Amino acid sequence: MDIDTLIRERHSVRKYYDHPVEENKLAILSARIAEINSTHGVHFQMVTEDPEAFSNFILHYGRLEAYNYIALIGNKKDATLDEKCGYYGEELVLKMQELGLNSCWLALTYSKKSLKVSVAKDERLVLIIAFGYGMNQGMGHKKKTPQEVSNLAADSPAWFAKGVEYALLAPTAVNQQKFYFTLDGDKVKLKAGHGPSTKVDLGIVKYHFELGAGKENFLWQE
């Protein structure tokens, strides 16, 4: 399946069947997690078939039912940890979609104590991604306009428009879409707004923008 379809069809899913995910699919995810961990200095951990993970957390609209998750953990002192979790976590989310699995980012509505992960003293659990076979495919989220989140103009290059379009299709915490892209020549600046998990959102949105715009077309301006 092409990336455009994966991005458009992926939505948050909060209820999953307890069917185990096939070994070959888990192997693909764990191989990529191992690579991300060794290359980018994080400590992502995957836990599968855990019936207790979400059993203690009641949401006002019902319990989240999920049995598998990836915990995004890394060094406390790494100032880019949240952004890294967003960027590489979203890569894994789109990989799950390609494998026919559903997913949901979770920063708040779960109990950290119920997780079967190890977080060392110098580490921080940033958030988790629940995944598995969903009971539904979720729904598209409400989107801001490109002009609300960027300086896109009539004469902007097509790659910039596509990058912003893909960024608006990205998941963000409470669907806040608090980010802003500024195009200046062949440089793009991305700024996060204020709100919960906006630095994680920044990494997610950065990953989507690169997929839409094509990394060869621009440089990130720090």
Ligand SMILES: Cc1cc2nc3c(=O)[nH]c(=O)nc-3n(C[C@H](O)[C@H](O)[C@H](O)COP(=O)(O)O)c2cc1C
């Ligand atoms: C960083 C982050 C944190 C999130 N935390 C939660 C959460 O704690 N609970 C929840 O139910 N959904 C959570 N979500 C899911 C968002 O509500 C969802 O992605 C957003 O509404 C857009 O919907 P979509 O993913 O279906 O496109 C989170 C998403 C992100 C990106």
